[in-house]
Amino acid sequence: MLKILLSLLLLSALAASAGAQSIRPVTLARGFDHPWAVAFLPDGQFLVSERSGALRVVQANGEIGPPLGGLPPVAAGGQGGLLDVILDSDFARNRSLYFCYAEPAASGKGNSTALASARLSSDLRRLESVRVLFSQNPKVASQLHFGCRIVESKNADGRPDGLLYLTLGERYHQRDDAQSLDNHHGKVVRIGKDGRVPADNPFVGRAGALPEIWSLGHRNPQGATLSPSGVLWIHEHGPMGGDEINLPRPGANFGWPLVSFGKNYNFTAVGDGGTARSGTEPPLHQWTPSIAPSGMAFVTSERYGKAWLGNLLVGSLKYTYLARLELARPFEGKVVRETRLLEALGERIRDVRQGPDGYLYVLTDSANGQLIRLLPAP
Incomplete structure (x- = not known):
């Protein structure tokens, strides 16, 4: 009886292991210089940004084009x-796109995150027709914590509402700014596609905000995505521990640097050492130790079976895997299970997106970065 039980346990473990490896990575293109984001052009082509400053078109056959002009x-x-x-949700008609980047100050001193349309x-x-829609203020002399994920907002019925969310880092040395409304450090901002401020933003008309x-x-925050019901989800890097998943609500305060599940890099406590504080929102999920998350996407396709539908995917830079997060309910609720995928690649996962074909795509962060399609394993 004991042998039968042990055999069943072994088979169960093997099945779980097989489920964890139920995707097959196929490299479509390689040779990118620290790629950061991928967007999907018509006819199976891709648009890939490189942190060094190039934006490239990638053909369906994997051929990488030269840097685009006009940036x-x-x-x-x-x-x-x-x-x-x-890409704009109406790209097929208007050929519009949005990109964010580290914008140098006109004086040559300092920089900040900016969002542009083209x-x-x-x-x-x-x-063509490049227009800066938003510039983070103030600019500072730093090469750290830019945030910089863009999400096009939609109504609950799935229709675009003409607005954009942009995540902004607190620029590291300006961490206390995250609690002040007179600057853009450590914030999520919401603007129109034309750069205007929506009248229903939470701090419109408030003095000093x-x-x-x-x-x-x-x-x-280096990951952001929208649920099918129009809810914004983000994740953000903690210090030593305390990477978080949050659901930014209008006017909500998510606590940095007053509270954290992590510690400062000198091993001292963040704030008063607490993980909760009145007036601040607790994270939906947190990782300690830190996984250094980047990229974020919901699975809305049934390419990978119904068990994956409604799961959340997050890349890990530090531990070189793709996290598949199962939620209490599809597209919502607490994280109830995490599975590590792509560990055998040994690559830092910078971005993850679901393509219009229903397949998942990831970018790896290196001087020889790859664009990879994830196929269901036989």
Whole structure:
């Protein structure tokens, strides 16, 4: 009887292991210089940003094109450079896209995260009609904590509402700014596609508050996505421990640097050492030790079976895996299980997206970065 029980336990473990490896990575293109984001062009082509400042079109056969012309000056260095890029929901008609990047100060001293719109030329060679929609203030001399993920907002019925969310880091040495409304450090902002401030933003009309701010108390959010019901999800880097998943609500304070599940890099406590505080929002989920999260996407496709539908995917830079997070309910609720995928690749996962074909795609962060399609294993 004991042997039968042990055999069943072994088979169960093997089945769980097989489930954890139920995808097959296929490299589509390699040779990127620290790629940061991927967007999906028509006809199976891709648009990939490189942190060093290049934006490239990748053919369906994996051929990587030259850098597009027309980009504004980019402050590439450290964690800064050309970062996120997304296509407008009506790209097929208007050829519009949005990108965020480290914007150098006109004086040459300092930088900050900026968000711009542009049109992709019909010959796929350059950006046209580039317009800066938002610049983080104030600019500081730092190469750290730019945040910089863009999400197009939608109504609960799934229709775009003409607005954009942008995540902003607190620039590291300016961490206390995350609790002040007179600056954009450590915030999520919400603006229109034309750069205007929506009248229903939570701090519009409040004295001393910047009207673009949607939520505050963030550290360095490098992952953001929208649920099918229109709810914004983000994740952000903690210090030593305390990486968080948060759901930014209008006017909500997420606590940095007053509270954290992590510690400062000198092993001292963050704030008063607490993990909760009146007036601040607790994280939906946290990782201690830190996994250094980047990239975030919901699985809305049934390409990988119904068990994956509604799961949340998050890349880990530090531990080189893709986290598949099962939630209490599809697309919502607490994280009830985490499975580590792609560990055998040994690559830092910078971005993860679901393509229009229903397949998942990841970018690996290195000087020889890869664009990888994830196929269901036989």
